[in-house]
Amino acid sequence: MEQANLVPIPKLPPAGAGESMIHRMLEELRRALGKPVAERRWGMVIDLRKCVGCQACTIACITENKLPPGVVYRPVITEERGTFPNVSKSFLPRPCMQCEDPTCVPVCPVGATAKRPDGIVAVDYESCIGCRYCMTACPYNARTFDFGDNRDEGGEIQPSDKVSSREYGRVWKREKDSSPIGNARKCTFCLHRLERGELPACVSCCMGRATYFGDLNDSTSLVSQLAAKANATRLKESAGTGPVVFYLQ
Amino acid sequence: MRSITRTLLAVLWAVALLAGGYALVLRLTEGHGPAAYGSYVVWGLGVAQYIYFVGISAGAFMLATLVYGLGVKKLEPVGRPALLVAAVGLVAGLFSIWTDLGHMGRAFLVLLRPNFSSMMTWMIWLYTAYAILLVLLGYAVHKKSPRIKLLALIGLPLVVSFSGGVGALFATVAAKPLWNSSLYPVFFLVGALLSASGLLIALLALQARQTPAIADAVSTLSKLILGLLVVEVVLEWAEYSVALWGGGGEHAALSEVLFGSYWWVFWGVHLVLGVAVPGAMLLLAKGNKTWQAVSGLLVVLTYLAVRLNIVIPGQITPELKGLEMSYVDPRLVYTYSPSLFEWGILLFCAAVASSLLWLGYRFLPLNSDSASHKEAKIA
Numbered sequence: 001m002e003q004a005n006l007v008p009i010p011k012l013p014p015a016g017a018g019e020s021m022i023h024r025m026l027e028e029l030r031r032a033l034g035k036p037v038a039e040r041r042w043g044m045v046i047d048l049r050k051c052v053g054c055q056a057c058t059i060a061c062i063t064e065n066k067l068p069p070g071v072v073y074r075p076v077i078t079e080e081r082g083t084f085p086n087v088s089k090s091f092l093p094r095p096c097m098q099c100e101d102p103t104c105v106p107v108c109p110v111g112a113t114a115k116r117p118d119g120i121v122a123v124d125y126e127s128c129i130g131c132r133y134c135m136t137a138c139p140y141n142a143r144t145f146d147f148g149d150n151r152d153e154g155g156e157i158q159p160s161d162k163v164s165s166r167e168y169g170r171v172w173k174r175e176k177d178s179s180p181i182g183n184a185r186k187c188t189f190c191l192h193r194l195e196r197g198e199l200p201a202c203v204s205c206c207m208g209r210a211t212y213f214g215d216l217n218d219s220t221s222l223v224s225q226l227a228a229k230a231n232a233t234r235l236k237e238s239a240g241t242g243p244v245v246f247y248l249q
Numbered sequence: 250m251r252s253i254t255r256t257l258l259a260v261l262w263a264v265a266l267l268a269g270g271y272a273l274v275l276r277l278t279e280g281h282g283p284a285a286y287g288s289y290v291v292w293g294l295g296v297a298q299y300i301y302f303v304g305i306s307a308g309a310f311m312l313a314t315l316v317y318g319l320g321v322k323k324l325e326p327v328g329r330p331a332l333l334v335a336a337v338g339l340v341a342g343l344f345s346i347w348t349d350l351g352h353m354g355r356a357f358l359v360l361l362r363p364n365f366s367s368m369m370t371w372m373i374w375l376y377t378a379y380a381i382l383l384v385l386l387g388y389a390v391h392k393k394s395p396r397i398k399l400l401a402l403i404g405l406p407l408v409v410s411f412s413g414g415v416g417a418l419f420a421t422v423a424a425k426p427l428w429n430s431s432l433y434p435v436f437f438l439v440g441a442l443l444s445a446s447g448l449l450i451a452l453l454a455l456q457a458r459q460t461p462a463i464a465d466a467v468s469t470l471s472k473l474i475l476g477l478l479v480v481e482v483v484l485e486w487a488e489y490s491v492a493l494w495g496g497g498g499e500h501a502a503l504s505e506v507l508f509g510s511y512w513w514v515f516w517g518v519h520l521v522l523g524v525a526v527p528g529a530m531l532l533l534a535k536g537n538k539t540w541q542a543v544s545g546l547l548v549v550l551t552y553l554a555v556r557l558n559i560v561i562p563g564q565i566t567p568e569l570k571g572l573e574m575s576y577v578d579p580r581l582v583y584t585y586s587p588s589l590f591e592w593g594i595l596l597f598c599a600a601v602a603s604s605l606l607w608l609g610y611r612f613l614p615l616n617s618d619s620a621s622h623k624e625a626k627i628a
Contacts, residue, residue, distance in 0.1 A: 058576065070288060070580030077571040094569060103424060109373065110355075111364035129358060130281075130351015132291040133369050139424040141568040144288035145351065147281045147580060182280060182351030235569070239423070 022199070024222055025214055030197045032215035038117035042189050043216035043244040044203075045226040046093055050210035053078055053091035057202035057211065061095075064190060064201035066165040068174070069151055071144045073187035074202050092247070093211070095202065096121060096142040096187035097235065100242030104134035104143065113184070119216075119244060120189055122168065125179035134184050139239040148181040150174075166192045189213070216244060265600040272593025276348050283590035287580030289573070290564045294587035295349035297556040298595050299342050300415050301444070302602070303376075304437065304556070305549070306338025307412035308445025310383070310404060317390065318401030326466040329616070330452055332387050333609040334445060339380060341602040348594055368418040375411035382407060391614070412441045419559065426498030427563040436484050440555060443477040446470050447527070447548030452606075454542035458616065467541055471531045474548060478528050502562040514554045523551030561585055 032040045053076055061067070061074045077092040102121050105113055112127035113134050135143045150161040165172040165180065169192045172180055190200035198204070203213045214223035226232065227246040234243045275283050286293035309331040315321040316328035347356055359373040386400040416437030419428040450470040453463055489507070492499045506515050527544035534540035565583045567573050573583050609615065 070578045072576045072578070072581065075572065075575035077569060077575045079571050092569075092571075094572070094575070106364070106366035107369065107422075108364055109367045109369040110358040110362055127355070127358060127362070128352070129355040131349075131369060132351070133367065135288065135291045136422050136564065137424055139568055141289060141572055144581070145281075145291060147284070147287075148279075149282065149580070177280065177352075179352075184351075 021209055021212070021222065022204070025199055025203070025212060026197070028214045028218060028221045029194065029199060032218060032221075033195070033197060035215075039217060040118040040215050041217040041244070042098065042119050042194070043214065043223050043227060043246070044095065044098075044189065044200075045212040045223050045232065045246045045248060047210045047212070047226075047248040048090060048092065049248065050208040051076070051091045051093060052208050052210075053089065054207060056205045056207055057093055060201040060205035061187070061190075064193070065167055066160075066163045066174075067185075068146060068161060069149045071146050071185050073142075073144075073185070093202070094140060094142065094235075095189070095245060097140055097241065097243030097245045098187075098189060100244065101240065103137040103139065103239075103241055107133045107137045109133065120191055121186070122188060122191070123184060123186060125168070125172065125183050128179065128183040130182045130184070132184060139236050139241065140243075143184045143186045146180050146183055146185050148176065168192060169195060262600055262603060265596040266604075269593050269595075269597025269600050272590050273348070273597050275590055276594065281351065283588055285588035285591060286585055287578075287582060289567070289581060289583050290561065290585040292349075292560050292564065293585060294557070294591040294595060295345055297553065297560040298598060299346040299349065300437075300560070301553050301556040302338045302342030302345060302598065303415060304338075304342075304412065304441040304552075305445045305448060306335045306342060306441075307408050307415075307438075308441035308443065309334035309338060309449065310379075310408045311412075311442055312445060312449060313386070314401045314405045314408070316401075317386070317397050318405055320398075323469045324466050326453060326460070326463045326616070327449055327470065329390060329613070330610075331445070331449055332383065332390065333606065333613065333615065334448055334452070336383055336387070337602050337605045337609070338445075339376065339383065340605065341598045343376065344601070345594070345598050368414060368421055372411060372414055372418060375407065375414060379404070379407055379411060409438065412438050419563070424568065425563045426566075427492075427502040428559070430488060430499075432484060432488050433559075436488070439477060439480050439484060440552065443474065443481055444549050444552040446474050446477065447545040447552070449545070450474065451542045451545035451549065452610075454538045454545065459538070464536065467538075468536070470545075471534065471541060474545070475528060475531055478524050478548075482524060498566070501566050505565055506558050506562045515558055518551050518554040519558065522547055523554065 055076050057074050058072065058076055062072070065073065067073065074093055074095045077094060079090050079092065081088050081090070098119055098121050100119070102115060104121065105115055109131060110127050110129055112124045112129070113121065114124070115121050130145070132145055135145065151158045152161070161174060164174065167180070167188060174181070190198070190202075193200060199213055203211045212223050212226055214221040216224055216227060218224060226248065229248060231249045232246040233249055234246055284293065312324065312327050313331035313335060316324050316331070347353055350356055359370055360377070363370045363374065365371065382400060382404050386397065386404060388394075389397045389400055413434035416434035419425075420430055420433035422428050450467055453467050453470070456463065489503055492503050505511075527547040530540045530544040530547075534544070565585070567583055573581065
């Protein structure tokens with residue numbers, strides 16, 4: 001499997017108006033990368049009060065990871081409350097929670113899904129047998145199966161379906177019977193971007209700056225400060241999985 | 250069997266094999282594309298048929314251990330056919346789940362790099378041990394070896410482990426409230442014994458050569474089935490009533506089973522055709538072989554409905570409210586009906602299983618025990 005041939009990381013330009021948070025997160029990210037992997041603990045904070053439900057994160061994720069139809073890592077759930085004229089709408093982006101104690105890991109019969117030292121739950125595409133037990137075990141439905149479906153129109157496979165994915169820092173050509181087709185797939189916090197000093201695609205593209213990312217082991221990082229706020233909650237706390245995705249209510 | 254019935258069965262078998270063969274070719278060339286399950290209902294008919302067939306296998310082996318391990322003389326004619334059914338059920342079950350994998354070529358990894366924190370790994374290892382034991386026991390029975398009893402007694406805890414283990418495979422999934430029940434392992438044990446008894450009573454009652462020993466065994470199996478039907482209904486009542494009264498997470502899924510669009514699967518196929526009708530037929534049969542055979546066939550065939558009602562409804566409730574509307578794609582829905590392709594795979598497995606049973610009856614000495622039993626009785 002060939003390694004992803006990526007362009008060098010550009011130097012950061014001076015921060016523009018409203019961009020200081022992105023710059024801060026990038027600097028913190030690069031500082032974390034200087035530490036051994038086991039000393040990092042990636043986490044995400046999503047400010048639900050800022051999310052406008054534009055779904056740009058969903059699309060950015062699909063574009064970044066070259067996701068085929070039916071595979072989605074970060075859908076945005078819309079909830080409507082009340083009846084006219086007293087109606088409100090709220091949005092909840094749902095990436096993989098990268099749980100501290102993930103239920104998807106112990107059920108994998110071949111150990112193809114594992115928790116990395118930096119906390120990201122990764123799938124070894126070349127070992128995954130496609131039994132989908134991990135998908136039944138996830139209390140957030142954060143995994144989707146790659147059925148090998150394409151966006152074909154009139155039987156023609158579209159060029160977008162031929163582009164290789166760069167997940168886990170490798171090139172995954174989309175070919176019949178070869179991974180990731182036939183595998184369970186999930187959000188990796190854009191691990192391939194992190195390792196080259198870039199923020200996850202969903203964080204970079206968020207126009208409301210509602211998504212924050214960084215090292216939870218760094219007490220001075222933005223995510224650590226936000227995750228410690230009194231209004232920070234996690235989904236399905238009762239499941240006991242310890243998600244590292246926090247929501248600000 | 251009358252020639253017209255035989256011709257009809259042969260035609261049905263050929264159609265099942267051809268249609269199923271085509272589905273298998275589709276599976277090998279198109280992968281999971283033609284399947285109707287998606288990323289929310291991730292296990293479909295393939296998984297249901299897997300637990301159905303391995304359940305029959307486990308139940309048949311339990312009956313065989315009653316004969317060879319615990320020396321239940323009344324069931325002696327059941328012994329050899331039960332071993333055949335156990336072997337055929339295991340082959341059909343493992344084939345079903347193998348075709349359901351995303352990467353069939355990697356199935357061996359479960360043996361090479363097992364993760365023993367997964368129930369699925371335990372199942373595969375137990376199946377392997379069970380398959381070896383089944384061959385050894387079959388050979389020992391054929392050779393009338395003195396080790397028969399020992400092998401059968403070793404097999405009993407093994408088969409109870411993997412039969413209950415299939416239930417535990419579901420029951421340990423805390424994310425699915427309907428599956429997450431401590432009753433499931435027991436439920437699976439009872440189901441295994443019931444479905445296997447149904448098939449074996451049909452096979453024995455339809456056998457051309459009838460003996461008093463076989464009539465005895467059929468009568469004993471009838472009583473066993475009647476008892477198991479009662480236990481099955483009681484277990485279902487316990488499971489369903491608590492969930493419906495308690496209003497827990499499984500309430501929505503169970504309401505769908507009982508009153509949803511597939512209500513007839515539970516009420517019609519399972520309770521009427523799978524419990525009430527065969528139960529009544531067995532009570533009224535009074536030694537009528539046709540009635541006994543039909544009731545057995547009804548029990549075993551309709552048991553697939555029970556398996557489907559375990560696998561599918563457990564997955565139809567969204568983990569997060571509104572998730573089903575967040576991203577529109579046919580694979581991201583909480584509804585499921587098997588596609589023709591999936592039914593085709595089931596037909597293929599059924600056709601192959603019935604061929605193996607026929608070959609077993611044709612070429613294996615399945616009546617030796619009953620013959621010796623009869624001789625013993627005469628002596």
